[in-house]
Amino acid sequence: MPDGRHxxxxxxxxxxxxxxxxxxxxxxxxxxxxxxxxGGPGPEGKPxxxxxxxxxxxxxxxxxxxxxxxxxxxxxxxxxPSAITSGSPLKCDLSKAQQGSQSGxxxxxxxxxxxxxxRTVYGARTSVAVGVLATLGVAVLGSxxxxxxxxxxxxxxxxxxxxxxxxxxxxxxxxxLVLLSVITSNTVWPVIGFIVLLGWPQLSRIARGSVxxxxxxxxxxxxxxxxxxxxxxxxxxxxxxxxAPVIVVATIALGTYIxxxxxxxxxxxxxxxxxxxxxxxxxxxxxxxxxxxxxLLWPSGALAITVLAFIMLGDxxxxxxxPKLR
Amino acid sequence: xxxxVRDLHVEFHTRDGVARAVNGVSYGVDAGETLAVLGESxxxxxxxxxxxMGILDVPPxxxxxxxxxFQGRDLLKLKEDERRRVRGAEMAMIFQDALSSLNxxxxxxxxxxxxFTVHRGMSRKDARAKAIELMDRxxxxxxxxxxxxxxxxxxxxxxxxxxxxxxxxxxxxxIIADEPTTALDVTVQAQVMELLAELQREYRMGLILITxxxxxxxxxxxxxxVMYAGRIVESAPVHDIYxxxxxxxxxxxxxxxxxxxxxxxxxxxxxGLPPNLMNIPPGCAFHPxxxxxxxxxxxDEPPLYEVSSTRGSACHFWRECLDG
Numbered sequence: 346m347p348d349g350r351h352x353x354x355x356x357x358x359x360x361x362x363x364x365x366x367x368x369x370x371x372x373x374x375x376x377x378x379x380x381x382x383x384g385g386p387g388p389e390g391k392p393x394x395x396x397x398x399x400x401x402x403x404x405x406x407x408x409x410x411x412x413x414x415x416x417x418x419x420x421x422x423x424x425x426p427s428a429i430t431s432g433s434p435l436k437c438d439l440s441k442a443q444q445g446s447q448s449g450x451x452x453x454x455x456x457x458x459x460x461x462x463x464r465t466v467y468g469a470r471t472s473v474a475v476g477v478l479a480t481l482g483v484a485v486l487g488s489x490x491x492x493x494x495x496x497x498x499x500x501x502x503x504x505x506x507x508x509x510x511x512x513x514x515x516x517x518x519x520x521x522l523v524l525l526s527v528i529t530s531n532t533v534w535p536v537i538g539f540i541v542l543l544g545w546p547q548l549s550r551i552a553r554g555s556v557x558x559x560x561x562x563x564x565x566x567x568x569x570x571x572x573x574x575x576x577x578x579x580x581x582x583x584x585x586x587x588x589a590p591v592i593v594v595a596t597i598a599l600g601t602y603i604x605x606x607x608x609x610x611x612x613x614x615x616x617x618x619x620x621x622x623x624x625x626x627x628x629x630x631x632x633x634x635x636x637x638x639x640x641l642l643w644p645s646g647a648l649a650i651t652v653l654a655f656i657m658l659g660d661x662x663x664x665x666x667x668p669k670l671r
Numbered sequence: 672x673x674x675x676v677r678d679l680h681v682e683f684h685t686r687d688g689v690a691r692a693v694n695g696v697s698y699g700v701d702a703g704e705t706l707a708v709l710g711e712s713x714x715x716x717x718x719x720x721x722x723x724m725g726i727l728d729v730p731p732x733x734x735x736x737x738x739x740x741f742q743g744r745d746l747l748k749l750k751e752d753e754r755r756r757v758r759g760a761e762m763a764m765i766f767q768d769a770l771s772s773l774n775x776x777x778x779x780x781x782x783x784x785x786x787f788t789v790h791r792g793m794s795r796k797d798a799r800a801k802a803i804e805l806m807d808r809x810x811x812x813x814x815x816x817x818x819x820x821x822x823x824x825x826x827x828x829x830x831x832x833x834x835x836x837x838x839x840x841x842x843x844x845x846i847i848a849d850e851p852t853t854a855l856d857v858t859v860q861a862q863v864m865e866l867l868a869e870l871q872r873e874y875r876m877g878l879i880l881i882t883x884x885x886x887x888x889x890x891x892x893x894x895x896x897v898m899y900a901g902r903i904v905e906s907a908p909v910h911d912i913y914x915x916x917x918x919x920x921x922x923x924x925x926x927x928x929x930x931x932x933x934x935x936x937x938x939x940x941x942x943g944l945p946p947n948l949m950n951i952p953p954g955c956a957f958h959p960x961x962x963x964x965x966x967x968x969x970x971d972e973p974p975l976y977e978v979s980s981t982r983g984s985a986c987h988f989w990r991e992c993l994d995g
Contacts, residue, residue, distance in 0.1 A: 562771060563768060563772045564771060564775075566766070566772075567764070567772040567773070567834070568774070569726050570726050570766075571758060571763055571786060571837060571838070572758040572789060572790060573755075573785075574789075581774075582774050585774075585777075586774070668775060668821040669775065669823050
């Protein structure tokens with residue numbers, strides 16, 4: 346407690362937490378307690394970080410729970426597809442081509458007589474791998490480069506901006522045709538690498554912009570005036586305030602990357618059969634949409650649900666990181 | 672002297688040319704003393720403070736000359752790393768708008784505690800206890816519960832108290848307050864100013880109060896330095912200035928305070944506009960707006976004439992001004 350010079354109406358500082366509170370005009374307006382504030386853990390109140398606060402919020406957000414469960418399920422079947430299907434995606438019987446749902450084959454058969462259910466389950470692996478890994482690569486590379494350029498500015502920033510301009514000028518599909526056609530490997534890695542190569546400038550530009558905005562905030566200046574180092578400024582004060590647009594764009598991009606893999610596979614430069622991917626299946630089924638709509642519906646539905654789940658997750662995370670929305 | 676600024680020059684290099692924001696400012700503060708720096712927007716008062724703190728944006732800003740001697744060391748000669756250790760621990764700054772000066776995504780407890788974890792290497796738990804203690808000290812009610820809240824959950828006055836608590840956290844020898852009450856309601860202004868003055872007395876800190884509010888100054892300041900176009904035009908103990916200004920610009924400022932006995936009359940305003948810092952008039956920078964201006968003012972820049980042992984005025988005709 347400080348000296349005893351308190352004004353009578355303010356002499357309440359430091360009273361026990363259960364005590365009656367006498368408030369001056371100025372403080373009354375904002376004394377809504379958060380529901381967990383008063384009944385919190387112990388009188389000291391455990392120090393919480395931004396991330397633990399965000400996590401506490403997320404656990405109670407149904408949007409987050411649903412999307413996280415969907416994503417966990419997708420990751421699970423990507424790792425162990427045989428857990429929910431006993432068939433093989435490559436075992437096809439032309440005599441059953443385009444047949445509808447039947448016992449043991451709930452999704453029916455596609456144009457080649459392959460089981461759509463099994464192929465949809467196995468296709469998750471490619472789509473999830475491409476979507477998640479490409480987005481991670483793009484987000485890490487793009488946001489680190491963009492944040493550094495935005496924070497330090499100067500020559501490095503100018504050089505990076507021109508490089509991103511160059512990458513923006515490359516048409517994605519044409520670039521894919523040129524670059525990927527020379528690669529013979531039939532794995533997801535060249536596709537992921539290609540997406541990262543062309544995708545990072547988008548995120549770096551977003552990250553740079555939001556870092557520049559966050560950097561100009563008074564609290565960054567204030568933190569500097571109170572002795573914060575550059576790394577602390579970036580990690581504690583700038584990054585948490587600049588990350589929201591990056592998360593949103595990254596989750597939306599994730600959907601487009603899964604679709605891009607499908608596009609590239611359709612053009613024959615992404616994955617090639619016998620690889621299994623939703624993109625391959627969607628393009629293979631599209632000519633038969635009138636005769637066998639189910640063969641198009643299931644992989645497209647899986648793709649749509651996956652993309653939606655990631656976008657919802659991104660949205661929930663962004664909201665949780667903004668204390669004003671709590 | 673705790674802090675002595677000597678002949679400081681700061682320039683900003685912009686696309687349109689060089690803006691000379693600070694042109695040879697000298698002032699000093701002792702421990703326990705309050706120096707009020709007065710001036711219009713663009714007079715260089717905040718830039719001087721930023722140069723003292725070492726938070727000037729470089730580029731476009733550049734310190735082109737002078738010394739900032741703090742506790743016997745010239746801060747401008749220190750390495751950035753050493754300067755950073757001085758900031759926050761030995762000198763701290765309070766900003767105008769406390770809402771934008773607090774990080775919206777960190778709880779106030781985290782931000783207060785950061786002072787101790789960064790500078791003192793305390794554990795997060797100890798820092799949290801210290802944060803509560805500080806919030807008590809600046810009289811934030813229910814500190815224990817509110818320590819976990821975020822800046823937007825506090826009112827303007829409470830937020831400014833938190834800024835004050837952050838600045839005070841490590842008991843610095845010097846505090847620079849850049850218009851600390853401008854963004855607050857009048858009633859809250861008085862409370863916050865009183866708190867600041869009281870804590871300053873208690874810790875015997877030097878306080879540089881940057882303001883354009885002459886009402887605030889009269890109550891708390893010991894000395895006043897009036898700035899115009901990046902120079903100090905008058906420097907004097909507070910009572911001398913209110914009694915009889917020795918510079919026409921100070922006189923103009925005092926006359927522009929609205930007064931009850933002038934109800935119905937037009938408010939006084941110093942005619943003209945502050946000079947463009949890229950093109951400061953030759954001679955005395957104030958001459959185009961000065962009622963006392965003569966030919967010599969257009970050609971010769973007035974030095975800071977000694978009016979008395981504690982008082983200086985940069986006006987060729989300070990005697991005339993003093994006599995009214």
